[in-house]
Amino acid sequence: MGEEERVDYEEIKPVLDYLEDTLDVNPSRILKQWSFRYESGELRTVAEKIYAYALELKKRTEEAVSSGSRFAL
Structure with missing residues (x-):
């Protein structure tokens, strides 16, 4: 069984920051x-x-x- 591909944390950090700022979601929930x-x-x-x-x-x-629609989520 092969190893799962990994991504450096620094690459996902801006995405997590955006989601935290926009949705008020703690990064721990996503990670x-x-x-x-x-x-x-x-x-x-x-x-x-x-x-x-x-x-x-x-x-x-x-x-x-x-779009201004929260239902799009």
């Missing part, structure tokens, strides 16, 4: 880990699956914000 573990350097990468989920959530959020 499925305490975000402090990433901020402290204990963890440095996230699973590709979580990164893809965060990007999709950001895209849907941007669409909802631009």
Whole structure:
């Protein structure tokens, strides 16, 4: 069984910040880990699956914000 692809935390950080600012969602909910573990350097990468989920959530959020419809989420 191959290893799961990983993404550096620094790549997902701006996405998490956007979601936290826009939706008031704690990054730990998306990461499925305490975000402090990433901020402290204990963890440095996230699973590709979580990164893809965060990007999709950001895209849907941007669409909802631009359309003015919270139901687009």
